[in-house]
Amino acid sequence: MAPRHQPALDRDRVVAAAFEQLEEDGLEALSMRRLAARLGVQAPALYWHFGDKAELLGLMSARIYAMALAETQGAIDWRGWLVAYGEALRRSFAAHRDGALLCARARPPQAIEPEVQAARLAAPLVALGLDQARALSAQAAVIAFALGWAMYAANGPMRDHLAQMLDFDATFSQGLAALVRGL
Amino acid sequence: MAPRHQPALDRDRVVAAAFEQLEEDGLEALSMRRLAARLGVQAPALYWHFGDKAELLGLMSARIYAMALAETQGAIDWRGWLVAYGEALRRSFAAHRDGALLCARARPPQAIEPEVQAARLAAPLVALGLDQARALSAQAAVIAFALGWAMYAANGPMRDHLAQMLDFDATFSQGLAALVRGL
């Protein structure tokens, strides 16, 4: 067997480096060229592994959502699941610089058909007794609230001033609880 | 009196043209150079009227928020005001292509001090009997929900499929009502 060269890059290595770059300089500075430089490679090399930059951002955003989903466990009923998921989402968005903005801008990796995707997303809630349509809309509402809050908290007009007047996290939790109670 | 040349540009004309450009090609294509071309001018001319692109985007986002605020009237109590504001925000975000994304990304024009800004924002709710801290946090929650929903609705992973299963606007309204009820 002739020795085969190990490829310098693979998708996981690139995504990991992209998260590092994001942490250090924010979303605006996350360019394909800088990312390539960090990986010791020329920019076009990335296009062997990703169709375009949007695909990379989509994978990063999927990873942020997956992180929240992995933290959501042990719920007894669907309301409990939604609250746990909302809290996990907020932590997940806050865990990476510009995390919410990234998820807002990224087009999700829609490899599979929407029907399958929808069934998969709704599965945890369906297992707890919700029908699929209500599961999807409830989940969408919780994601919207967490996403919007994370963005507001990261960039809001009076963020600093607000932070002196109230507990940001507690207010989020109250809003989330209210939303889920009313669904 | 010697005749004075009318300036070709002013801030309002530029903002109006920017909204046209946004409608036609979306946020990604809203560049200073294209905007200048639409105005029959060279790109650096814009920098006489705006410090940078972020300032222009901030003004656009402020206009979107102001549009919602202007539509919010006739509320009898603070819950009614919040629901009306939330609905108006959703319409306002939807009224311009990439409206929610624009507002999410834009740094707000923070000309005035945060204390004054906070008091001004809270004023309608304070007039209806809420103290300022609760007014600000309630308003933040409603904005977060509307912003997040608009973004999710514009770009969601299963938007098309979801739209077949449920009424998007009705679901938003239910979520908003639930949130406000619980605050």
Add this chain to the structure above:
DNA sequence: ACCTGAACACCGTTCAAGT
């Protein structure tokens, strides 16, 4: 299969110079 070099068509922004 995986990456480089060179190029194309763009960006935001600055700044001297024009009027």
Add this chain to the structure above:
DNA sequence: ACCTGAACACCGTTCAAGT
């Protein structure tokens, strides 16, 4: 006061060519 011309330091992406 208000705008142009030219330039700087970047972008994402394509594509032939290398190995």
